[in-house]
Amino acid sequence: MADRTMVPFPSNAIVPRKDADKRPVLEAHHLGIDFGGLTAVEDFNLTIGRSEIAGLIGPNGAGKTTVFNLLTSVYQPTRGTILLDGYDTKGKNSFQVNKMGIARTFQNIRLFANMSVLDNVKVGLHNKIKTSFPASLTHFFGYSQAEKAADRKALELLDFFSMADMRDMPAGALPYGDQRRLEIVRALATQPKILLLDEPAAGMNPSETARLMENIRRIRDEFDIAVLLIEHDMNLVMGICEGICVLNYGRVIAKGTPRQIKSNPKVIEAYLGKKAEGKNA
Amino acid sequence: MKKNLFQNMKKTSRKNLVTYLICFSFFAAVRIMGATDNLTRHFSSLLVPICINVILAVSLNLVIGFLGELSLGHAGFMSVGAYAGCLFAIKFKEILPAAVRLPLAMLVGGMVAALFGLLVGIPVLRLKGDYLAIVTLAFGEILRSVIINLNFTGGASGLKGTPQDATFTAGFAAVILTLFVILNLADSKHGRAIMSLRENAIAASSVGINANGYKLMVFSLSAFFAGIAGVLYGSSVSILSASTFDYNKSIEILVMVVLGGMGSIRGSVIAAALITILPESMRALADYRMLIYALALIVMMILGTSEKFMLLRHALSPRRLLSKAVKHFRYKKEGQNNG
Ligand SMILES: Nc1ncnc2c1ncn2[C@@H]1O[C@H](COP(=O)(O)OP(=O)(O)OP(=O)(O)O)[C@@H](O)[C@H]1O
Ligand SMILES: [Mg+2]
Numbered sequence: 001m002a003d004r005t006m007v008p009f010p011s012n013a014i015v016p017r018k019d020a021d022k023r024p025v026l027e028a029h030h031l032g033i034d035f036g037g038l039t040a041v042e043d044f045n046l047t048i049g050r051s052e053i054a055g056l057i058g059p060n061g062a063g064k065t066t067v068f069n070l071l072t073s074v075y076q077p078t079r080g081t082i083l084l085d086g087y088d089t090k091g092k093n094s095f096q097v098n099k100m101g102i103a104r105t106f107q108n109i110r111l112f113a114n115m116s117v118l119d120n121v122k123v124g125l126h127n128k129i130k131t132s133f134p135a136s137l138t139h140f141f142g143y144s145q146a147e148k149a150a151d152r153k154a155l156e157l158l159d160f161f162s163m164a165d166m167r168d169m170p171a172g173a174l175p176y177g178d179q180r181r182l183e184i185v186r187a188l189a190t191q192p193k194i195l196l197l198d199e200p201a202a203g204m205n206p207s208e209t210a211r212l213m214e215n216i217r218r219i220r221d222e223f224d225i226a227v228l229l230i231e232h233d234m235n236l237v238m239g240i241c242e243g244i245c246v247l248n249y250g251r252v253i254a255k256g257t258p259r260q261i262k263s264n265p266k267v268i269e270a271y272l273g274k275k276a277e278g279k280n281a
Numbered sequence: 282m283k284k285n286l287f288q289n290m291k292k293t294s295r296k297n298l299v300t301y302l303i304c305f306s307f308f309a310a311v312r313i314m315g316a317t318d319n320l321t322r323h324f325s326s327l328l329v330p331i332c333i334n335v336i337l338a339v340s341l342n343l344v345i346g347f348l349g350e351l352s353l354g355h356a357g358f359m360s361v362g363a364y365a366g367c368l369f370a371i372k373f374k375e376i377l378p379a380a381v382r383l384p385l386a387m388l389v390g391g392m393v394a395a396l397f398g399l400l401v402g403i404p405v406l407r408l409k410g411d412y413l414a415i416v417t418l419a420f421g422e423i424l425r426s427v428i429i430n431l432n433f434t435g436g437a438s439g440l441k442g443t444p445q446d447a448t449f450t451a452g453f454a455a456v457i458l459t460l461f462v463i464l465n466l467a468d469s470k471h472g473r474a475i476m477s478l479r480e481n482a483i484a485a486s487s488v489g490i491n492a493n494g495y496k497l498m499v500f501s502l503s504a505f506f507a508g509i510a511g512v513l514y515g516s517s518v519s520i521l522s523a524s525t526f527d528y529n530k531s532i533e534i535l536v537m538v539v540l541g542g543m544g545s546i547r548g549s550v551i552a553a554a555l556i557t558i559l560p561e562s563m564r565a566l567a568d569y570r571m572l573i574y575a576l577a578l579i580v581m582m583i584l585g586t587s588e589k590f591m592l593l594r595h596a597l598s599p600r601r602l603l604s605k606a607v608k609h610f611r612y613k614k615e616g617q618n619n620g
Binding site for chain 2: 072074093094095098099103104106110111112113114115119122123124125126127129131133135136137138139143146147150168186187189190
């Protein structure tokens with residue numbers, strides 16, 4: 001079992017003890033964004049260790065996906081800074097921050113539906129494939145070698161989720177669970193330093209979710225990267241996350257280990273309490 | 282079962298090979314008919330236009346079918362290329378032999394058109410769908426009026442004196458070059474990036490695809506080939522007149538792409554050839570050409586969104602029918618052997 005003690009880093013942030021002496025992979029300082037009059041996220045601070053599995057939770061509409069969109073430059077923040085592996089992402093596009101080391105999946109699946117499973121992963125490998133533009137136009141100049149290497153790498157990644165035999169299927173024709181897994185594979189293909197997962201277990205049954213939990217741990221261990229995940233399934237979050245951050249109405253209301261979060265009265269009131277109410281109604 | 286070389290090939294390479302075979306068979310057929318004096322005057326006058334339209338349709342398909350953006354300014358790129366290439370050819374009329382002059386003129390026309398593609402591509406970065414269609418349409422119209430009012434383009438009376446270098450062989454070579462480049466591109470990392478933008482731009486950006494860069498690349502590459510087609514056209518008419526390149530021409534190219542199937546290069550080739558041959562062969566229909574195009578577009582739009590039609594089309598695709606026939610035949614044979 002991973003070491004779940006969180007230690008202060010650098011000052012008012014916490015990361016797992018094993019990551020304490022390394023530069024954090026992601027830091028957000030006083031992040032905020034307004035949509036017209038609506039402040040969706042305000043004063044969001046987060047630090048994630050290099051090999052941490054972290055959770056971002058909160059009730060519907062709390063601003064979790066918006067945080068992901070800020071971290072991946074889909075939106076530019078109105079206030080605050082984001083440091084990715086120490087570098088400011090201000091003014092960078094989505095594709096640039098991906099190159100800097102952040103990859104994600106989407107709450108509402110965004111696959112390249114009419115392209116094959118293999119090609120979806122190969123798009124993920126795009127910046128790792130060393131084919132020049134003239135080589136693409138002529139299929140000479142090392143095209144075949146680069147393409148074969150890409151095929152091999154893509155199949156290797158698909159094999160991680162035992163999906164290699166689906167390589168030629170159109171991504172849109174996959175069952176729902178496989179679509180979610182393919183999104184993770186595609187994101188991993190970009191060789192990120194941190195992987196953001198937006199509700200990876202949504203629509204999965206308990207046994208699928210259990211396997212997913214195992215796989216998220218394997219991803220962290222084998223690829224040696226950090227994972228930040230949004231999830232409503234509390235078993236999953238409490239089961240694999242080392243640190244958890246709770247959002248409500250765009251603001252962080254609690255941070256800590258699963259045990260600390262479970263017993264935090266603010267969280268119970270805002271999140272778990274609400275859920276109990278919903279169940280009664 | 283032992284597989285032959287053809288079956289061992291990658292699916293895309295197999296598809297491409299069939300496309301090339303169709304083109305070369307057509308070329309060979311025309312050559313044989315020519316050698317045996319079976320080629321009518323009328324049909325031989327259509328050979329270069331077929332090549333021109335195939336290049337136009339295939340290159341527009343790159344924008345519409347692969348990138349998923351609607352451009353209505355293809356005739357505009359064609360015209361820039363035509364004028365640039367023809368002015369070049371006129372200048373070097375005495376100095377260069379035709380075999381060198383035409384390829385160089387095509388290169389010049391293509392490059393100038395590509396430059397314009399880049400210029401028009403810049404607003405594309407901000408616009409989508411209908412808005413992009415309107416901007417590209419306007420671009421084509423503006424370009425036409427500018428050309429008519431310039432002196433060195435021959436103005437409203439047209440550009441005269443371009444050497445008539447366009448032959449069927451030259452046109453065919455240009456078609457093969459276009460197919461070679463675009464089919465190769467489609468099956469490469471750059472091609473996948475373009476298609477991923479069509480499928481889902483946000484997801485593509487999230488995996489490191491530079492959306493703006495690729496859109497510009499597609500626009501200028503597509504314009505490059507439109508420019509080549511323009512030079513071919515300019516080298517096959519005695520007077521190059523700007524009024525040829527109006528929006529009707531752009532719509533005609535669009536119809537070829539839509540009828541051939543968006544994203545299907547082979548479809549574009551066949552549709553372009555047919556649309557060049559048919560109206561000319563049926564003179565009576567020529568007056569109603571634009572009306573027929575409009576109807577064809579509307580019907581395709583309606584059918585394109587109908588699931589039942591898609592299923593029908595899939596069931597009736599030549600490949601499926603062929604494999605069904607083969608299976609049927611095999612089954613019969615096996616039945617005979619057993620019985
Ligand atoms: N592009 C946008 N324009 C305007 N408002 C937005 C935009 N994106 C998000 N919001 C608003 O920001 C708030 C937070 O939304 P967000 O999608 O981040 O919630 P969430 O925590 O992911 O919820 P869920 O659990 O339902 O996915 C919502 O009130 C939403 O309406
Ligand atoms: Mg969300």
